[in-house]
Amino acid sequence: MMIRSKLRLGTAVLAAAALGLASCASPDEGGEAAAEDVPGITDTTVTVGTHQPLTGPAAAGYSTISPATKAYFDYVNDNGGVNGRTIEYIVKDDGYNPANTQTAVREMVLQDEVFALVGGLGTPPHSAVLDFVNDNEVPDLFVASGSPTWNQPEDYPYTYGFMVDYPTESRILATYAQEEFPDKTYCFFGQDDDFGEEFQAGLEAVLGEDGLADTQVYSTANTDVAAQISAMKEAGCEVNFLATINGFSAQAVGTAAKLGYFPQWMASSAGGDFNTLSGYLGENTNKLLQGFVSANYLPGYSDTEDEWTAKFSEINEEYNAGAPFDGNTIFGMSIGYLFVEALKEAGENPTRESLLEALESGNVTGNGHAPLGFGEDSHQGYTGAMLTRVDNGVQSYFGTPFVVTGDEVEEYTEERPAMPADGLPE
Amino acid sequence: MSVTKRYGFAGAAMVLLIGLTFVIPSFSSYQLATACAYLCGIAGLTLLTGAGGQLSLGQAALMAAGAYSYALTANTMADAGTEGPLLLLVPLAAAVIGAAVLGLVIGLAAGRLHGPYLAGFTMALVVALPAVTSTFSSVLGGDQGLWITVEKRPASLRGIVSNEAWQAWLAVVCSVLVLTLLANLLHGRFGRHLRAVRDNPVAAALAGINPARTKVTAFVISSAAAGMGGGLLAYTTQSAGPGAYSLVFSLFLLMAAVVGGIGSLTGAVWGAVLLVALPHLISTATSRLELSTDLAQRLDGNLAVAIFGLVLVLVVLLAPQGIQGLLVRAGRRLGQARSVSVPPQSAKSAPSPASSTPTRLSARHEPEQLPATPKGQ
Numbered sequence: 001m002m003i004r005s006k007l008r009l010g011t012a013v014l015a016a017a018a019l020g021l022a023s024c025a026s027p028d029e030g031g032e033a034a035a036e037d038v039p040g041i042t043d044t045t046v047t048v049g050t051h052q053p054l055t056g057p058a059a060a061g062y063s064t065i066s067p068a069t070k071a072y073f074d075y076v077n078d079n080g081g082v083n084g085r086t087i088e089y090i091v092k093d094d095g096y097n098p099a100n101t102q103t104a105v106r107e108m109v110l111q112d113e114v115f116a117l118v119g120g121l122g123t124p125p126h127s128a129v130l131d132f133v134n135d136n137e138v139p140d141l142f143v144a145s146g147s148p149t150w151n152q153p154e155d156y157p158y159t160y161g162f163m164v165d166y167p168t169e170s171r172i173l174a175t176y177a178q179e180e181f182p183d184k185t186y187c188f189f190g191q192d193d194d195f196g197e198e199f200q201a202g203l204e205a206v207l208g209e210d211g212l213a214d215t216q217v218y219s220t221a222n223t224d225v226a227a228q229i230s231a232m233k234e235a236g237c238e239v240n241f242l243a244t245i246n247g248f249s250a251q252a253v254g255t256a257a258k259l260g261y262f263p264q265w266m267a268s269s270a271g272g273d274f275n276t277l278s279g280y281l282g283e284n285t286n287k288l289l290q291g292f293v294s295a296n297y298l299p300g301y302s303d304t305e306d307e308w309t310a311k312f313s314e315i316n317e318e319y320n321a322g323a324p325f326d327g328n329t330i331f332g333m334s335i336g337y338l339f340v341e342a343l344k345e346a347g348e349n350p351t352r353e354s355l356l357e358a359l360e361s362g363n364v365t366g367n368g369h370a371p372l373g374f375g376e377d378s379h380q381g382y383t384g385a386m387l388t389r390v391d392n393g394v395q396s397y398f399g400t401p402f403v404v405t406g407d408e409v410e411e412y413t414e415e416r417p418a419m420p421a422d423g424l425p426e
Numbered sequence: 427m428s429v430t431k432r433y434g435f436a437g438a439a440m441v442l443l444i445g446l447t448f449v450i451p452s453f454s455s456y457q458l459a460t461a462c463a464y465l466c467g468i469a470g471l472t473l474l475t476g477a478g479g480q481l482s483l484g485q486a487a488l489m490a491a492g493a494y495s496y497a498l499t500a501n502t503m504a505d506a507g508t509e510g511p512l513l514l515l516v517p518l519a520a521a522v523i524g525a526a527v528l529g530l531v532i533g534l535a536a537g538r539l540h541g542p543y544l545a546g547f548t549m550a551l552v553v554a555l556p557a558v559t560s561t562f563s564s565v566l567g568g569d570q571g572l573w574i575t576v577e578k579r580p581a582s583l584r585g586i587v588s589n590e591a592w593q594a595w596l597a598v599v600c601s602v603l604v605l606t607l608l609a610n611l612l613h614g615r616f617g618r619h620l621r622a623v624r625d626n627p628v629a630a631a632l633a634g635i636n637p638a639r640t641k642v643t644a645f646v647i648s649s650a651a652a653g654m655g656g657g658l659l660a661y662t663t664q665s666a667g668p669g670a671y672s673l674v675f676s677l678f679l680l681m682a683a684v685v686g687g688i689g690s691l692t693g694a695v696w697g698a699v700l701l702v703a704l705p706h707l708i709s710t711a712t713s714r715l716e717l718s719t720d721l722a723q724r725l726d727g728n729l730a731v732a733i734f735g736l737v738l739v740l741v742v743l744l745a746p747q748g749i750q751g752l753l754v755r756a757g758r759r760l761g762q763a764r765s766v767s768v769p770p771q772s773a774k775s776a777p778s779p780a781s782s783t784p785t786r787l788s789a790r791h792e793p794e795q796l797p798a799t800p801k802g803q
Contacts, residue, residue, distance in 0.1 A: 110590070193569050219560040220569050
């Protein structure tokens, strides 16, 4: 009896202590950084943050992006950092759930006082914090989503996109489909949110209002897409455009194969990374993905000749514990590279203003096959894309890059930026 | 606690918590606002499950009903050009009414169910939520949910208090109101009816209480409280989406009510604090430990769930009355210790704190409560 009651008292004291800790954990952390003039900047460090789906429905497709970004930052830090400052990179898990993003981003902005957000991932999660970060005047750079929402400099001056936006991407895919498969039946399978809607709008702009024979949507909360895919089979779809995240691209292809249905797939860059898809599809990957077309704009992971790919692969071996090297790795490192480039351009003693000015100057070029759209009136990320096709288990680029100006899809002929020495921006 | 005392206490709590927002950092104010919103939902569960004995796993769905009602009303009003306090108060009222109406519909069915059947039925509501929002995605915004135009803090307060502090004020005022109303109900005639129906519906019916009506009323009241919570969450996060009101969240609310002490509204307060503080503490702790990136990633989203489960198991084993039960017990023991060391007459003049806040079990057996029931009919 004595022991039990002591135990109970002990539990009570523990609980009280935990609550006490909770209330005092917050103030002392903010204090130090607040003393500085620029949030997140000290003489020796730059602190930035991001929200990522490390758990939840989107985790399997994207949780390897932030470790890649971190690996690139570690590499930069080991090579002297940026103007003598090392980059500290806070990654918060939001499970692709906007409600969690709210808390995570508030914590990073209000408590950890980050200098900027870099590469926050996902349209629904990031939409939830768009007003908050702009109200708090925090640079919100390189959102990892292709929604045109991030390109509204008048309403959201602090937010910049990264990925080629969905309508641009889908215009390029649709234009290619018209040339390559002129008489086929086109259909669309997309995520039930802005991602799907905007992608579809781009398709219809090229194919015409009734250019899509069938349109199906899915919700990330439900991983079973059999109903949608069999409807597409019924409708006689031959070319299927996908506005899907990686997990659902794999679901679509896999489910179709189970139904004995093998259409031509044409995927957004957000859900078309071969290595990530093969993680879902297992041993039959090569067969299932034969001829799979998808858009991309960053260095290709299979292009061993590419200097960017070679450097990133080297950094991946050394700083990312040799994690599998795929499109997500390149995506994460490219975001890291772009941020370091912007931070260098922002001067010896960067401020939030000088960081934004650096981006507006147009001197920050990234490493894509298509140019970035950053300028005074545009916060658009990559303005075009190139197409990849899978052949015998290898996904590689073909043709030339395309850019979209207005409604016109045009070939882009200029060279992409060369890699600076050692992959470190000058 | 007498009614006057209760109002005094509520007023004091309100002033204290609002005062607190001037001292704590903005992020803590945001956490306070979130805790207050959760509190409304948990307190509703305390009434329904603790006092009424109806096990509901669907509280998150009712909070979602509140959030969506808030969102739809606020956006419609903003489109029509409404501004000012109306754009804040009408949607909040709509959140309460919207959830209460859904609660009535569910309650009418749930009144006929009990135990696991009711739990299953209410759980189905939460599971169905994403399907409902994507079926009506043109109105409810599908998975992405709705983006809400909110009335921000009054211009006169800008520069004096942060947006987060303002949100905390609103949440504190609303949740104290909800708690006071629930406390009045629980300590009044309705509370006695509810407990009587919970303990023995046949005896209650013989005593002139309508068990079905009492159960439905409890459901509506509990839903209205949850609706207020959902409305507050919609306001602070500026969004209403299915992801925020998942089954896990629903279970968390029930766990918070149990861990805090499902027999009392004070327990709901502990539960709400824990629900906000625990994940934060865990992520702070893991970020300070030198873990490999891979392990830290795995822990980030999952550890909170595991620890919450562990806490629940420990509480059920060691302190079935929850944190509030522990505190009452500790208080009573302190009172006893004092009464041993001092002469009896002075011990009498200082009543032990335990007697003023009876736990559920002791309240159930307090003899003066039962005869009082027929009087009201």
